[in-house]
Amino acid sequence: PASTEQTRQTFYKWQDANGQWHFGNEAPEGVTSKEVNIDTAANILAPVATKKEDTSDNELITPEPRVPDSPIVMPGQALELIDQAKQVKSMLESRYSTEEQR
Structure with a gap:
């Protein structure tokens, strides 16, 4: 749609x-x-001018190696990990029930 008087609006922003x-x-x-x-x-919105950083070509930034979000698990390890997760769940449930009784 074309810009008209009705499509142009003014708002205000302020910081407390x-x-x-x-x-x-x-x-x-x-x-x-x-x-x-x-x-x-x-x-x-109209663009906002920003300060341009002075960077030197001599300055190289080496990215840090990416750590996977979750570990890679071999299929044979999956059942063991599930058992460990169930043990942790049981311990947490026991802890929560103890806390609720206090």
Whole structure:
């Protein structure tokens, strides 16, 4: 859709004393706010300029090796791991029931 007066809206953003950002149709009195203009037909916010970091070509970054999210298990180990998990579950259930009785 084409941009029209009805598709262009202005909102306000401000930060409270705890650093929390708030957005609204109106800013409360006594706070420093910033206008945010949005065209809902385009659904795009204006770009924000950022500081460009000075990086040297001599500086190489070596990524750390990726650790798998879960260990690789051989099929023969699966049953043993299931038994261990059941033992842990049993210990936790016992612990929780002891805690509830206190």
